[in-house]
Amino acid sequence: MASESGHDSPDPLLPRRRVPSSGGWKSALFIIWVEVAERFAYFGISSNLISYLTGPLGQTTAAAAAAVNAWSGAASMLPLLGAAVADSWLGRYRTIVASSVLYITGLGMLTLSSMFPSPQQCGNSADGQGVCAPSSVQKAFFYVSLYLVAIAQSGHKPCVQAFGADQFDATDPSESSSRASFFNWWYFGLCASGTVTVAIMSYVQDNVGWAIGFGVPSMVMLLALAIFLLGTRTYRFYGSGGGVNGGAGTFSLVGKAFVAWRKRSPESGLVEYGEHGDGELAEDAVLAEEVKGLARLFPIWATCLLYGVVFAQPSTLFTKQAATLDRRVGQSFQIPPAALQCFLGVSIVACIVLYDRVLVPMARGVTGVASGITILQRIGTGIALSLVTLAVAALVEMKRLRAARDSGLVDGSASNTAAVPMSLWWIVPQYVLLGAADVFTMVGMQEFFYDQVPGALKSLGLALYLSVLGVGSFISSFLITVIDGVTRRDGGTSWFADDLNRGHLDYFYLLLAALTALELLAFSYFSASYVYRRNASSSN
Known part of the structure; x- marks a missing residue:
């Protein structure tokens, strides 16, 4: 990747250009659109999902509510993995591209699964049972598609906003103010996208058809990926692998902190920087203190x-x-x-x-x-x-x-x-x-x-x-x-x-x-x- 110092990027996915000509609003607008489109796709699925499960898929209210909650829970937990992958391996840009491709694939599969005949379309038999109730294969295909969307969302959520903020230099006074404005427009885009999506897509799904209701978000994500790639040559990149803390991955850093906490001396306690002139010991002391800081947050989290x-x-x-x-x-x-x-x-x-x-x-x-x-x-x-x-x-x-x-x-x-x-x-x-x-x-x-x-x-x-x-x-x-x-x-x-x-x-x-x-x-x-x-x- 191109570094902040302006070195050209060896990565074929990234542009070979100097950083001073990159970033700013011209780049941020591409990225804002990607997030607006992704929220359109996500809310286009999640906001009315229970109606699809209790309707065409024929599930009970309790089973459908539990399934939607389980899927939402997975979609909210998986960004931990997405962030680790971006920090330690792919970097934000490539994670966004890969997640977009996976998103489009999952939405396309959802659209295909909704084209199977539903119990309402088939009518009922004499004993009151649907004569073509969804098969186990159809349900499995639907859930595989749905969880592909959750996995794809996990790559978008921790990366797109951070990548957008990367386009502004917080140390530059003019760019710093623009960065604050970026977050305002970012949140405005999310709220506007979510509200419009729920209003439009729920009507389409209930009154026009689920195939179109799932197909439109798929097309929106395809368009978003195309626009994001068009802006590639304008983006500003940092570091040499997308990682933070000198390239150390999130999980690696947490692991080091816990090892340091276990290694600390029970007699002398934590060692301050420079106290013994031992840099490694001092680093371990600081990392051990970080573990104590995380532990203090647990009661609030719980x-x-x-x-x-x-x-x-x-x-x-x-x-x-x-x-x-x-x-x-x-x-x-x-x-x-x-x-x-x-x-x-x-x-x-x-x-x-x-x-x-x-x-x-x-x-x-x-x-x-x-x-x-x-x-x-x-x-x-x-x-x-x-x-x-x-x-x-x-x-x-x-x-x-x-x-x-x-x-x-x-x-x-x-x-x-x-x-x-x-x-x-x-x-x-x-x-x-x-x-x-x-x-x-x-x-x-x-x-x-x-x-x-x-x-x-x-x-x-x-x-x-x-x-x-x-x-x-x-x-x-x-x-x-x-x-x-x-x-x-x-x-x-x-x-x-x-x-x-x-x-x-x-x-x-x-x-x-x-x-x-x-x-x-x-x-x-x-x-x-x-x-x-x-x-x-x-x-x-």
Whole structure:
């Protein structure tokens, strides 16, 4: 790769040019487009995935929700591997190219899998069973395709934003200000892309067809790769292998830190730099201290996991809940249930402005803290808002179940596909509240884990934040699977019954609210005793 000093790159995938003529906005715009397109593709699949699983693929609500959560968890955890591959082997540029090719392959396979006949297209036999229910081969082909998308996303997520930021020199005053602006436009592109995608693609998938619904994201990713490659000669590259810390991979650095921690002398403790003139011993001492720094973060990380469970609900159970409501607007138009996730994106954008322009200045005058409130206070506020979100969701579900009973949609006198006579606007507050919670908790976790991770292990910061969402999704999948099995026992009715009018999502939301309340207490205890790293932005 071309180095920062301007040496030509020996890599055939990279351009042979001098660094001073590279980078800046001309390069960043290519990269922003790639991320916008990737988010379009990802949300085009994830936002309405549960509808495909319970529809054409014929799965139960519980099985579909658990499957979506497991896939989301994998997609959030795999960036740890993607970052390690980029840092230690491929470099960011080649990781982005390889991930894009894999993305297009996975989306193409998804499109092909959706062209197989579904039970709805085949009709039903006399015994009420679909005469051409999806075969095990068809389901396997679908899931292989789906997890290829997750693997591809794991290469994009840790690399594209960092590669975009690489196009600006933080040590140059003019480029440093442009770099700050880059992050603003980056986040704007993500929010805009996600909101537009959910609105458009959920309608296409529900009303036009799943083949087109999966095919459009595939074409968008193909176009994104072409545009990214067109910008190759303008990009700025650093280092000799894409790695950080002198070419050492992330996992290698963590391994060295733990070895150093085990090697330290129990009699003398850690050795400071230069204390014995032994550079290797001093390096081991610093790395051992880094391990202690990581250990201090574990209680905060663990007490954020339930938020990851709450974060998993909009694309699964919230969507199934919305599907039962009266979603008509005007005489004939009906809003797709997954499209209600747009209110989440709109809420996030609005709350970011309110937080930055109203809350921070007001809080700063009271607390004297430059950021208004500390990072941990911000995260805790978001967890509290998620508790309110779950309480509101449970109350709305109780009202929905009463409306279903009063309308005869539970006793078998009406079809379980009939809409409950209750407006979609009843469910909007839980999306808006969760959007507000995201502004506090999600952004707070990003800042906290980046800011508080020890210096030599900074690259793990955002990966730790993503792992909260990944583990939270796995916990959600586990809870749904266990509760479904327990409540079905001895002929009982599952909380996640395919006919939600007979189920009890309200009980599940109340259970999550109780667990979140316990999480908030634990988080408050550990955050009260947490001492911020010196010179960290949050320490004041």
